[in-house]
Amino acid sequence: MLRVLLLGVLAPAGLGLPAPPEPQPLGGQCVDLDCFAVFRGPATFLTASRVCERLQGHLMTVRSTVGEDVISLFLSGDGSRLWIGLQLPPGCDDPEHSGPLRGFQWVTGDNRTSFSRWARPLDDGARLCGPLCVAVSAAAGEPAPGELAWEERPCDVEADGFLCEFHFAASCLPLAVEPGATAAAGLSITYGTPFGASGADFQALPLGSTAAVASLGVELECTAPPGETKGRWSREAPGAWACGVERGGCQHECKGSAGAWNCLCPADAALQADGRSCESPAEHPCHHLCEHFCHLHGLGNYTCICEAGYQLAADQHRCEDVDDCAQVPSPCPHRCVNTKGGFQCHCFSGFDLVDGECVDPVDPCFGNKCEYQCQLVGRAESQCICAEGFAPVPGAPHKCQMFCNQTSCPADCDPHNPTICRCPDGYILDEGSVCVDINECDDGICPGQCHNLPGTYQCICGPDSALSGQTGTDCDPIQANEDRGSMEDYAGSGEPPVSQTPGATARPSPAPAGPLHSGVLVGISIASLSLVVALLALLCHLRKKQGASRGELEYKCGVPAKELVLQQVTTERTPQKL
Numbered sequence: 001m002l003r004v005l006l007l008g009v010l011a012p013a014g015l016g017l018p019a020p021p022e023p024q025p026l027g028g029q030c031v032d033l034d035c036f037a038v039f040r041g042p043a044t045f046l047t048a049s050r051v052c053e054r055l056q057g058h059l060m061t062v063r064s065t066v067g068e069d070v071i072s073l074f075l076s077g078d079g080s081r082l083w084i085g086l087q088l089p090p091g092c093d094d095p096e097h098s099g100p101l102r103g104f105q106w107v108t109g110d111n112r113t114s115f116s117r118w119a120r121p122l123d124d125g126a127r128l129c130g131p132l133c134v135a136v137s138a139a140a141g142e143p144a145p146g147e148l149a150w151e152e153r154p155c156d157v158e159a160d161g162f163l164c165e166f167h168f169a170a171s172c173l174p175l176a177v178e179p180g181a182t183a184a185a186g187l188s189i190t191y192g193t194p195f196g197a198s199g200a201d202f203q204a205l206p207l208g209s210t211a212a213v214a215s216l217g218v219e220l221e222c223t224a225p226p227g228e229t230k231g232r233w234s235r236e237a238p239g240a241w242a243c244g245v246e247r248g249g250c251q252h253e254c255k256g257s258a259g260a261w262n263c264l265c266p267a268d269a270a271l272q273a274d275g276r277s278c279e280s281p282a283e284h285p286c287h288h289l290c291e292h293f294c295h296l297h298g299l300g301n302y303t304c305i306c307e308a309g310y311q312l313a314a315d316q317h318r319c320e321d322v323d324d325c326a327q328v329p330s331p332c333p334h335r336c337v338n339t340k341g342g343f344q345c346h347c348f349s350g351f352d353l354v355d356g357e358c359v360d361p362v363d364p365c366f367g368n369k370c371e372y373q374c375q376l377v378g379r380a381e382s383q384c385i386c387a388e389g390f391a392p393v394p395g396a397p398h399k400c401q402m403f404c405n406q407t408s409c410p411a412d413c414d415p416h417n418p419t420i421c422r423c424p425d426g427y428i429l430d431e432g433s434v435c436v437d438i439n440e441c442d443d444g445i446c447p448g449q450c451h452n453l454p455g456t457y458q459c460i461c462g463p464d465s466a467l468s469g470q471t472g473t474d475c476d477p478i479q480a481n482e483d484r485g486s487m488e489d490y491a492g493s494g495e496p497p498v499s500q501t502p503g504a505t506a507r508p509s510p511a512p513a514g515p516l517h518s519g520v521l522v523g524i525s526i527a528s529l530s531l532v533v534a535l536l537a538l539l540c541h542l543r544k545k546q547g548a549s550r551g552e553l554e555y556k557c558g559v560p561a562k563e564l565v566l567q568q569v570t571t572e573r574t575p576q577k578l
Contacts, residue, residue, distance in 0.1 A: 034165065039051065041161055135151050168194075188214055239261075239262070240262055440457040445457065
C-alpha cells in the first residue's frame with residue numbers, strides 16, 4: 001500500500017507524467033493598468049491565492065465601487081461564491097478598532113479601502129475570530145436582491161471560484177479599425193492576455209498582450225518604451241499591415257491596397273528600419289540637445305547634450321538613462337526605484353515619506369477636538385466616539401449629547417453630588433436616578449390622534465385639518481411653521497416661543513385719527529384689560545403644561561426627530577412666580 005502511495009506522489013514530479021493543467025480564467029477585463037480575471041471551480045482560499053500568484057498577480061482587492069462594477073460583470077446572479085483577497089488572521093479582533101473591514105486585511109498586507117459591502121451587520125460587541133476569509137456573491141436578499149455581498153467563511157472550505165487581480169506597467173487600447181473596414185475585410189480580432197484571459201471585448205489590454213487578425217494573417221503585440229504607460233501595437237516584421245487596422249502601424253501615414261501597404265513620412269523626415277517610424281534629421285542629429293542648436297542650424301562641429309538623469313552613450317549622440325539608485329550613498333533613506341531620467345523613493349511599511357525623509361506616521365488623533373474620546377480607523381483616519389448613554393451631535397460629531405431611545409434610561413448624575421442629575425430632552429427624573437419618558441399625549445396636545453414616542457410625540461392630522469393625513473407636532477399649518485421656526489431659533493431648548501393665537505385674522509387699517517367719545521375710551525380700556533387678562537391666563541396655562549420649573553425639568557420640543565439637548569434636573573424645588 002505504501003508503495004502505491006509513493007508512486008502516486010512521485011509520478012507527476014519524477015516520472016515525467018504531465019502535471020495537472022493550470023486553471024484558466026473564464027473571463028477577464030482591464031481598467032487602465034489593472035486587470036481582473038474570474039476562475040470557476042471549487043477551490044479553498046489558499047489554493048485560489050496560489051493560482052493568482054503563479055500568474056504574477058494576487059486575489060482581487062475591492063477598495064471602491066469600481067471593483068464592485070467589475071465583479072458584477074463576472075457574476076451571473078446564480079448565487080455562486082467567489083473568493084476575494086480579504087482575510088482575518090488567526091486570533092480575535094477588538095470590534096471597537098476593526099474599522100470598515102472588521103479587522104480583516106487585504107492579501108497585499110494593508111487595510112486601506114473606501115468601500116465595503118458586508119452581507120450581515122456585525123452585532124454590537126461581537127468579536128470575530130480568525131482565521132476567516134471573504135467570498136463575494138450576488139445572493140438574493142443580502143443586502144438587497146441582485147446586489148453584491150461579502151460573507152465571512154472558513155478559509156479551508158471550498159468556494160465556487162475566485163477572482164484574481166493583476167497590475168501592469170503599461171497598456172494599449174483595443175485596435176482602432178476604420179469605419180467600414182471590419183465589414184469590408186471581414187475582420188475578426190481575438191485578444192490574448194499574459195494572465196490567460198482571451199476574447200474580443202476588452203476596454204484595455206496590458207503590456208505583452210496579443211491581437212490576432214485571422215483574415216489578414218497578422219499578429220500584433222502591445223509594447224511600450226521603458227517608463228511609459230501608454231503602449232502601442234507593433235510586430236517584429238518590418239513594414240505596414242492593413243491600413244484600416246491601427247493605421248497599419250505607421251507613425252505618419254499609411255497608403256496602399258490589395259495587400260500592398262506602405263508607410264509614408266513627411267518630406268523632412270526619413271522612414272526608419274522598422275518601415276513604420278519616421279525621424280527628421282532636419283532638427284539635429286542629437287538624441288536630446290544639440291549645443292547652440294548645432295551652431296544655429298549650420299551643424300558643422302557640434303556637441304550633443306543630454307537632459308538631467310541621462311548620459312551620452314558611446315556614439316556621443318544617443319542618451320542613456322543613469323541608474324541613480326546605484327549611487328553611494330543612496331539618494332533615498334529606505335528604498336530607491338530607478339525610473340527613466342530619474343528615481344523614486346519609497347519607505348518601508350509603517351513609515352510615511354515627508355520631504356524626502358521616511359518618518360513615523362502622525363497619529364490621526366493628535367490634536368483632535370473630540371469631546372469624549374478619539375478612535376483610530378485604519379492607519380490614517382480617526383473618528384470621535386461618545387460614552388455610553390451619549391451620542392454625537394448632528395452636524396458637530398466631535399461633541400456629545402445625552403441620548404435615549406427607550407421609555408427609560410439611567411440619568412447622568414454628578415458623582416460628587418448625587419442629587420444633581422441630568423436627563424435627555426423629553427424625559428423627567430423619576431425616583432432614584434432613572435429618566436422616564438414624558439407622555440405628552442396625556443395632556444391632549446394633539447387635536448387628532450396622538451402617538452407618544454421615546455423623547456417626543458407625533459400627531460396624525462384628521463380629515464377636518466388642513467394637513468389631513470400628515471404627521472407632525474401640530475395640525476395647523478401656520479402653527480406648524482411657527483413651531484419649526486421656533487425650533488430653528490431655539491434648537492433643543494424645550495421652550496419654543498409662544499405663537500399667535502390660531503385662527504387670528506388680520507385687522508383692518510385704523511380709521512383716521514379724530515376726537516373720541518368718552519364712552520368709546522372706556523370701552524377700549526375695558527377691552528384692553530380683558531385682552532391682558534386673557535393673555536395672562538393663556539401664558540399661565542402654557543407654563544403649567546410645560547412644567548413646574550425650568551430648573552426642575554425641560555419638556556421636549558414638538559418635533560418628530562428628537563432634539564438631544566442636555567437638560568439639568570435638580571431635586572431641589574423652588575416656587576415659580578408668574
